Amino acid sequence: MFHDFKDLLFPRLCQSCEIILKRNEKVLCTRCLHALPVTNYHLEKGNPVEAIFYGRMPVENATSLLLFEKKEMVQKLIHNLKYRGHEEIGAYLGNWLGNELKQSEFYRNVSMVIPVPLHKTKLKKRGFNQVEAFGKEIAKALEVPYKDQILLKVSSSQTQTVKKRFARWGSIGETFVLEHPEEIEDQHILLVDDLVTTGATLEACAEKLLQVRGVKISIATMAVTH
Structure with missing residues (x-):
C-alpha cells in the first residue's frame, strides 16, 4: 500500500x-x-574492447556491456547517472554485467574489483563516484572484495579530449597513485569504469596497478564507443 x-x-x-x-x-x-545495444563481448576473446589495449599493456580480458553512440539511449543513461545523480543506473548495469561475468570462464579468476577513481574535488562536487555502485554490484556477483582506497587520483587535470592519445597518456599517468600496494599482490584485478573511448585513463590506472608483483588486470565498463 x-x-x-x-x-x-x-x-x-x-x-x-x-x-x-x-x-x-x-x-x-x-x-x-x-x-539496448548489448555487446556480449564477455563471451568473445579478441573483442573490440580488448583490441583497444592490444600492444599497449597486458590485459587478461576486457569487456563493455553496451555500445555507446551520441544522442542515443546509452548516452542518456550515462548522463543521468553522472549528472543527475541516478546511482540506481550504475547498480542496475553492474548487477546485469556482474551476473554475466559470473557465467563467463574468462572472469572466474577475478579476485578483486577496483574502480577508476575520481579526484576528491570532483568527488565532493558530484557527491559520488559514478562507477561505485556499478563496481560494487559486479564484486557482489563475483563474490570478491570491492576496493576503492587502493588507487587514488591525486591531481585534477583539465579536460583532455582534444589531445592525441599518446599525449593524453603522458599527462594522465602522473595523476594516479597506489595506497597499500601489499593488498593487491598476486591479485587478478577487475578495473571498472563507465565508458571506454581511447582507453587512456584505464591504461594509466592499469600501469600503476601492474607495478605491483603478481598483479593481473582485466577491464569491464558500462559502455564502449564505436
Missing part, C-alpha cells in the same frame, strides 16, 4: 524514454531494455 502511494506521488520513470515503470520493471521499461 505504501509503495503504491509513493509511486502515485513520485512515479518511477524509465531512465530512457521516461514513461512510468510497471511494478516489475526497474530503471528501464521492458521496451527500452530490449532495445
Whole structure:
C-alpha cells in the first residue's frame, strides 16, 4: 500500500524514454531494455574492447556491456547517472554485467574489483563516484572484495579530449597513485569504469596497478564507443 502511494506521488520513470515503470520493471521499461545495444563481448576473446589495449599493456580480458553512440539511449543513461545523480543506473548495469561475468570462464579468476577513481574535488562536487555502485554490484556477483582506497587520483587535470592519445597518456599517468600496494599482490584485478573511448585513463590506472608483483588486470565498463 505504501509503495503504491509513493509511486502515485513520485512515479518511477524509465531512465530512457521516461514513461512510468510497471511494478516489475526497474530503471528501464521492458521496451527500452530490449532495445539496448548489448555487446556480449564477455563471451568473445579478441573483442573490440580488448583490441583497444592490444600492444599497449597486458590485459587478461576486457569487456563493455553496451555500445555507446551520441544522442542515443546509452548516452542518456550515462548522463543521468553522472549528472543527475541516478546511482540506481550504475547498480542496475553492474548487477546485469556482474551476473554475466559470473557465467563467463574468462572472469572466474577475478579476485578483486577496483574502480577508476575520481579526484576528491570532483568527488565532493558530484557527491559520488559514478562507477561505485556499478563496481560494487559486479564484486557482489563475483563474490570478491570491492576496493576503492587502493588507487587514488591525486591531481585534477583539465579536460583532455582534444589531445592525441599518446599525449593524453603522458599527462594522465602522473595523476594516479597506489595506497597499500601489499593488498593487491598476486591479485587478478577487475578495473571498472563507465565508458571506454581511447582507453587512456584505464591504461594509466592499469600501469600503476601492474607495478605491483603478481598483479593481473582485466577491464569491464558500462559502455564502449564505436
